[in-house]
Amino acid sequence: MLSKVAERVYWIARYLERVENTARLVGVYDNLLFDLPRTVEFGWFNLVQINSAQEDFLERYKVKDERNVVKFMLGDANNPSSVVSSLKMIRENVRTTMDVVPGEAWELINELSIYVNDNIQQGIGRSQRNVFLDEIVKGSQQINGLLYGTMPHDAAWYFIRLGRNLERADMTTRLLDAGAAALLQMERDESTVNVEQLIWGNVLRSVGADQSYRRTTRSAVEGEDVVYYLLEDAQFPRTIAHCLNALADSAKKLPRSKELVDFLIKLQENIFDDIDYNNLGEPLREYLNDLQQDLASIHSAIARTWFPEV
Amino acid sequence: MWTKWNTYATGDFFDELMSSPGNPRKPARKLVSYLKTLSDKDIAARKLAAEATVRDMGVTFTVYSDEGNIDRAWPFDIVPRTISKQQWEVTAAGLKQRLQALNMFIDDLYHKQKIVKDKVLPAYILEQSKNFRKECVGISPPFGVWAHICGTDLVRDKDGEFYVLEDNLRVPSGVAYMLENRAITKRILPEVFEIADIAPVDDYPARLFDTLRSLSPRKVKKPVIVVLTPGIYNSAYFEHAFLAQQMGAELVEGSDLIVQDDTVYMKTISGLERVDVIYRRIDDLFLDPEVFNKESTLGVAGILRAWKKGNVALANAPGAGVADDKVVYAFVPQIIKYYLDQDAIVPNVETYLCYDDKQREYVLANLDKLVVKPANESGGYGMLVGPHSTKKDRETFAGLIKANPRNYIAQPTLALSTAPTIIGKSDLEPRHLDLRPFILQAENQYVTTGGLTRVALRKGSLVVNSSQGGGSKDTWIVDTEAK
Known part of the structure; x- marks a missing residue:
């Protein structure tokens, strides 16, 4: 398989995951803000912050309100991580890897792009936002389902799996960070306990993990347990432990991967050493920040091993 | 009832479908009688459905403009163009004859130049040829074939006969659109395929693959075949990707290839892998910066050395374009006579x-x-x-x-034939068209069933190029004698 094609296929998976997660994230915020007491100061701008996109945002918008944030996250072609930008990148990459990606994927991605571009106003306004976000999540899952059902498990497949799991792990750190940040903002409030449950409940829902969390832990929603679950549970497909495992497993199936596999195994052994589950405030945020750095170094190692030299 | 057929005016031209208002030609009869049963509303709806299909299938071509390159949806008319199988068989034989003679001609020009010495082709034509590549003199590609893939433009004049308008022997494009047109029509007019005997077109990629495979210098079971594209900004990129996908070949750009020891390799995740056959969609002059255009970043340095040594096959071979010259075109009937001692089956346009x-x-x-x-x-x-x-x-x-x-x-100025084309929601008007069949040659020859029909969508216009307001139609070769 061409190095360049490997790189493109990897990015298809990353952007696809990003589209779905961004839609989920906006959806969860929508819900969360309905439930929080009005006295809590908790703004839409957090969404921009957890995606580390403050600079991009402030370059183009003055007011940090719902409309601008949602527009920035979903429909802003100048934001490289927005849903429309990610879809555009998927399209470009599918278009240039048509020899390895199933033909139907090209049609599905076209359909999804057309849907999003035609209905973007629905997403920005509030009344039909849910329907719009649902369609995006469904559209992404449809494409993933197609790949699962029709792609041979050859090199291209393992590059897709690498991209998907790295992006997923990254998004899980960001969602946890959103929870930690929200919590920090309301520490002095009377209703903290209740709000804490709301926040962590929503973090779980944002990755679709609320049901499995309850079944696995058989406990109420508590910060400590939620963070542990989303970091270390080996079974749920969006946890850090699970994603790292999938990354190592995929890397093993690819040629010339020994160095990368060793690196991943070492990471798996000690990545949870520094977390303190009793302190979910600033220390958690710092830990998550380090985790994001580790993920970035995995990407660099993948690129170094297989992608064309820049 | 879609009654516009009864008042459709064929005008002063040969119409592909209708011999007079209300009277379809034989190959179009089943099609027209089916279309007549639809209402104006149905037609408008199917036209919209076709547009949506084109968008979903992502069938595009690239237009260059001041604001950058834009991907435009492929303009497609849902009324197919029909040709009888019996007439097509004769035309196809003529196309094979033509390409066979042209390949002998090219091979002769790069060897003994007998046709010039025998004064059948005036010497000045070769002396002043833009596409004669002196670097190719003395090379003998497999089967003596230089132009493996040819797109020949045919037109029908008032008399209803096909004439060759030009031969495209360099990097002809359009075949992917021919295949996509059929895929769209199957979705939009599925009912007609049950009642009419329409020849399938979809074996082209398999035939192209066989043609390319037979050129491989290494006699291995699975030679490595690649499609070399200039990249996404090329107007035919869609087609390059499409053909690579259909053949199971790798789609590569120049930067994916490297020449070492006069052998071409591609850069893969496992390291370098040898390449046997390159279906190149890059013009000669950009193919090898060592030999031709030094500034070219699209090509691969050393690729010509590898080809000359016989370590890689290039289709079409460099230098094949010498026959893709409108002055040479004028001599094709003599070329056919000279090499094959036959009269041309499909005539030229007077030149x-x-x-x-x-x-x-x-x-x-x-x-x-x-x-x-x-x-x-x-x-x-x-x-x-x-x-x-x-x-x-x-x-x-x-x-x-x-x-x-x-x-x-x-x-x-030819009186190009016309065919009924939907204008607005459901009106029917004649529009001029041509036909580009594709001919393959290596060890064997193959001609597409029909080809790509291009339509000049502007009223009265004779320009069918998609970059200049042209659209296209599905082309049906219909067996009118089938039971």
Whole structure:
């Protein structure tokens, strides 16, 4: 398989995951803000912050309100991580890897792009936002389902799996960070306990993990347990432990991967050493920040091993 | 009832579908009688459905403009163009004959040049040829074939006969659109396929694959075949990707390839892998910066050395374009006679060579009636269409011709055939069209069933190029004698 094609296929998976997660994230915020007491100061701008996109945002918008944030996250072609930008990148990459990606994927991605571009106003306004976000999540899952059902498990497949799991792990750190940040903002409030449950409940829902969390832990929603679950549970497909495992497993199936596999195994052994589950405030945020750095170094190692030299 | 068929005016041209208002030709009868059962509303709905299908299938072509390159949806008319199987068989034989002779001609030019020595082809044509590559002299590609893939433009004149308008032997494009047109029509008019005997078109990628595979220098079971594209900004990128996908070949750009020890390799995740056959969609001059255009970043340095050593096959071979010259075109009937001792089955359009004093005189005196073309352009650029020209245009061309007579030919303005085309929601009007079949040659020959029909969507226009307002139609070869 061409190095360049490997790189493109990897990015298809990353952007696809990003589209779905961004839609989920906006959806969860929508819900969360309905439930929080009005006295809590908790703004839409957090969404921009957890995606580390403050600079991009402030370059183009003055007011940090719902409309601008949602527009920035979903429909802003100048934001490289927005849903429309990610879809555009998927399209470009599918278009240039048509020899390895199933033909139907090209049609599905076209359909999804057309849907999003035609209905973007629905997403920005509030009344039909849910329907719009649902369609995006469904559209992404449809494409993933197609790949699962029709792609041979050859090199291209393992590059897709690498991209998907790295992006997923990254998004899980960001969602946890959103929870930690929200919590920090309301520490002095009377209703903290209740709000804490709301926040962590929503973090779980944002990755679709609320049901499995309850079944696995058989406990109420508590910060400590939620963070542990989303970091270390080996079974749920969006946890850090699970994603790292999938990354190592995929890397093993690819040629010339020994160095990368060793690196991943070492990471798996000690990545949870520094977390303190009793302190979910600033220390958690710092830990998550380090985790994001580790993920970035995995990407660099993948690129170094297989992608064309820049 | 879609009644527009009864009042459809065929005008002064040969119409592909209708012999007179309300009377379809034999190959179109089942199609037209089916379409008539639909209502105006149905037609409008199916037209919309076709547009949505084109968008979903992502069938696009790229237009260059000042605002950057834009991907435009492929303009598609849902009313197919029909040709009888019996007529097509004769035409197909003529196309094979033509390509066989042209390949013998190219091979001769790069070896003994007998046709020049025998004075069948005037020496000046070769001396001043833009696409003769001296670097290719003495090379003997497999089967003596240089042009493996050829797209020949056919037109029908008033008399209903097919004529060859030009041979595209360099990097002809359009075949992916032919295949996609059929895929769209199957979705939009599935019912007609049950009642009419329409020949399938979809074996082209398999035939192309066989053709390319037979060229492999390594006699291995699975030679490595790649499609070399200039990249996503090329107007035919969609087709390059499509063909690679359909053949299971790798789609590569120049930067994915490297030449070591006169052998071509591609850069893969496992390291370098040897390449056997390159279906190149890059023009000769950009293929190898070592030999041709030094500035080219699209090509691969050393690729020509590898080809000359016989370590890699290139399709089409470099230098094949020497026969893709409108002055050479004028000699094709003689070329066929010379190499095959046969008369051309499909005739040429009458052509005047501006290099010849007498013919030039005639051309200059009749610019308002003729179409003037430069010898080595494609895509419909740099042409003068006499009847649609201004006095100033004609003066410009008179100057161009006098300055460089070898570079111009002229042809009478053809009464290109028409076919009913949907205009607006459900109106039916005649529009001019041509046909580009694709011919393959390596060890064996193959001709597509039909080809790509291109339509000039503007009323009265004769320009069918998609970059200049052209659209397309599915092309049906219909067996009218099937039981």
